[in-house]
Amino acid sequence: MRISNIFLSRIGKWSKRYSNLPDRYIQRAMEQVYWRNPKGIQYKPNAVVQKKKFNFGVQRPWSGQFKNENGPRDVPAKVFLEPIKEWSFFRGDRVEILVGKDKGKQGFVKQIFEERNWVIVEGLNCELKQIGQSKQRQFDGVWIQEEQPLLVTNEIALVDPSDLTSTSIEWRFTEEGERVRVSTRTGRIIPMPASNDETVDYKSKAVYKEQPKDTTSDAVTEVTYEPKLCTFEMDIMDKMGIKEDRIPLKTYWY
Amino acid sequence: MSSNKILNLCKLLNNVSLRKNEPIVSCIFSRNISTTTRKFDLMEFFDDQKNWGANDVKVGRAWKKDEMRLKSNVDLHKLWYVLLKERNMLLTMEQEANEQVQLFPSPERLDKVEESMENLEAVIRERNKAYHELETGETGERPGKHVTSRLGLRYYYKMSEHVVPKHMNTKWQQKYQFYKYDRDVEAFLLKYNEKLYLTKKRKQRRDFNHVIGLLKRFPGMDMEALKQQYPDVDIEKAKHSRKCRGHFEP
The missing domain is CATH 1.20.58 (Methane Monooxygenase Hydroxylase; Chain G, domain 1)
Structure with a gap:
């Protein structure tokens, strides 16, 4: 496994779901390469010197702010992350807050940070923050409310839809073989929220607005392949009327 | 002479214009017209x-x-x-x-x-x-094999096509030299393997200490999840560590 893939494996599936970006781009945007071994015969051919330790905060790993927070000389503080067997909090889930000034309030999950076991609940657990103050301009700045992340392990709990009270959950199988979250108190299924499928590009796959360069779904699903006993090159040459009857020289593979 | 040339050219152009509307017979397959704007x-x-x-x-x-x-x-x-x-x-x-x-x-x-x-x-x-x-019973891919380099390190060698056989190709023989016994290389390999071994050991110790830190901070943690994440760590041994205990006399 390449080093860069190790970073990528740390970014959880659900953290990057909403952004709808290809993994390849996330990796490219995130990596900070300081030196690469030149091509040719080397003792270590693919040696790369790059940043390996990142501080995963509320900034998204592919964003510029993340890069600012993780400069070449920044050494991130060690984080002890409680291991979780399976992620159970999704975008749009109704959750109850168990700590802080908003203890007992219910809200909806807005953002997921799997690499820190965090979620942000919409409009709750806010902190006042002053931004833009400057003595030079004699400006006090603006006060804004900023949602703070909450740990999924002990700071929030999912809400049972039948009685709207918090509950612990369990992953079980339905009769149809589908995996669902079940409330351990009432045995009711907690359905997957619709906004879990939402991305920055569309609310749901059904309402996706086709863009001018997109291939239509009819064109994608149309089957034009017919099996033939020839290679790709032979087929193309045949179709284009290219005839090749030269006999190649004898060559040696070693 | 020049008028003759012009005449020929005119003839050629006439021929081209005449043939314009005729169907192309020589080509068996006519390619579909590209739909992109050209x-x-x-x-x-x-x-x-x-x-x-x-x-x-x-x-x-x-x-x-x-x-x-x-x-x-x-x-x-x-x-x-x-x-x-x-x-x-x-x-x-x-x-x-x-x-x-x-x-x-x-x-x-x-x-x-x-x-x-x-x-x-x-x-x-x-x-x-x-x-x-x-x-043919073969993949038809570029052949290759695992070889040992002059430094005693294993790598995948991608073969390439040559006009002359191996024994005649002195340039190739100079460029690609594979492992043969060398005392210095053996000494290097001993140290290199030691380095690899120590890196592995350090990782094991780091993981073990990290698990101790986790056990100390999250006593009610899901042990199965911990086992899943750190399969090589002896969790029972980590639990008995002095560092795992809080600040009290047992």
Whole structure:
């Protein structure tokens, strides 16, 4: 496994779901390469010197702010992350807050940070923050409310839809073989929220607005392949009327 | 002499104009007409003018392998050139944006196109491999083998095609020298393996200490999840560690 893939494996599936970006781009945007071994015969051919330790905060790993927070000389503080067997909090889930000034309030999950076991609940657990103050301009700045992340392990709990009270959950199988979250108190299924499928590009796959360069779904699903006993090159040459009857020289593979 | 030349040229042009309406007989297969707008000028290297200076350009996802497996070779061949043109366009736009110190909107488009190209190549390789395996019993891929280098390190050597056999190719023999017994190399390997061993040991110790830290901070943690994440760590041993206990006399 390449080093860069190790970073990528740390970014959880659900953290990057909403952004709808290809993994390849996330990796490219995130990596900070300081030196690469030149091509040719080397003792270590693919040696790369790059940043390996990142501080995963509320900034998204592919964003510029993340890069600012993780400069070449920044050494991130060690984080002890409680291991979780399976992620159970999704975008749009109704959750109850168990700590802080908003203890007992219910809200909806807005953002997921799997690499820190965090979620942000919409409009709750806010902190006042002053931004833009400057003595030079004699400006006090603006006060804004900023949602703070909450740990999924002990700071929030999912809400049972039948009685709207918090509950612990369990992953079980339905009769149809589908995996669902079940409330351990009432045995009711907690359905997957619709906004879990939402991305920055569309609310749901059904309402996706086709863009001018997109291939239509009819064109994608149309089957034009017919099996033939020839290679790709032979087929193309045949179709284009290219005839090749030269006999190649004898060559040696070693 | 010159008038003769002009006459010939006129004849040639006449011939061309006469033949224009005749159907092409010599070509067995006439290729489908490309449906993309053909401009044949350098502006094909640039994006649609609407997207210049845009904050983001919305596009769909990359082609998947499963979708490409449904397509005929001719379709894939055409798709390759569509993708290639798109990639050229995007690279041009990126370069231009960098030169003008402007934002290149939606850089993930490049990755989507390149991912599609990789998938397309993989599907074609799959088809060719199937043909070769059926006909010759071999994959038809570029051959290679695991070899040991002069430094005693194993690597995958990709073979290449040569006009002369190995024993006559002195240049190749000089360039590619594989392992043969050497006292210095043996000494190097001993130290190198020691280094690898120590790195492994250090990782094990780091993991063990990390598990102790976890046990100390989260006593009610899901032990199965811990076991899943650190399969090599002896958790029972970690639990009995002095560092795991709180600040009290047992």
